[in-house]
Amino acid sequence: MPDQLSLSPRQRDDLRTIAAMIVPASDEYKVPGADDPAIQADILATLGRDTRLVTAALDHLARLAGGPLAELDATKRDAVAQEFRKQGGAAAATLVRVVLQCYYRDDRVLRSLGLELRAPFPKGYVLPDGDWSLLDPVKARSGTLRRAP
Template identity: 80%
Template sequence: MSDQLTLTPRQRDDLRTIAAMIVPPSEEYRVPGAHDDIIQADILATLGRDTKQVVAALDHLARLAGMPLADLEPAARDGVAQQFRISGGVAAATLVRVVLQCYYRDDRVLRSLGLELRAPFPGGHVLPDGDWSLLDPVKARGGALRRAP
């Protein structure tokens, strides 16, 4: 694994390309793709302890592609991406997770999902208490604990 702790311009380009393949933009849902500038900036700013694995994943991706991923024909790019996910192990899984965890906290994405743009605390959430008469059949059936001598 590389000891390098920042991404090269080529790696950044490949990260952007693979991110768009994981989550492309959607007009239907009014969401950006994961290659969006803000999401990419979030990824790069918060790589932290995942940097080594992401660099390893991008090294692996570069080996599979043999050239900048974006320069491949679409069919070849899809093939590389598929191979990357199958053979990339923990490193590839980490890259995908890093992309998804930044994508699914983006304001535009959360808004599209109908989720509030906030941390859970201190607002919390309200739960319906529910209809506890649902328990009546369980109470009616009863039962007993197994006896211990």
């Protein structure tokens, strides 16, 4: 299974930079940004099957930046990030998902949200009922998925 050595030092610097852009630290809520060392360590330790797409996303960012994203000033980084959002595709979506999943399992972040520091199962979490009609288009496509035996 791939580990943190799968990312080059430039990629790790760019990951830290883009993670801080995705989720910046907040003094108001007393939470770290996604560039926090503990959150970064979690990201690197759990990349697993997402390594290929995350490295592709980081390489794409570097191409758009004309070099390491981490070395650009804030204005240029923002411009690169906007372009990346437009054309990053599945790799960009994977990068954002990986950053967010690690961020939202950090104890400090969970505490700030008022959640217990525990696994979601077996107790689970109660979610308010939503608008179930949002699933109507999916239900209307019945037959497009194969049935389980």
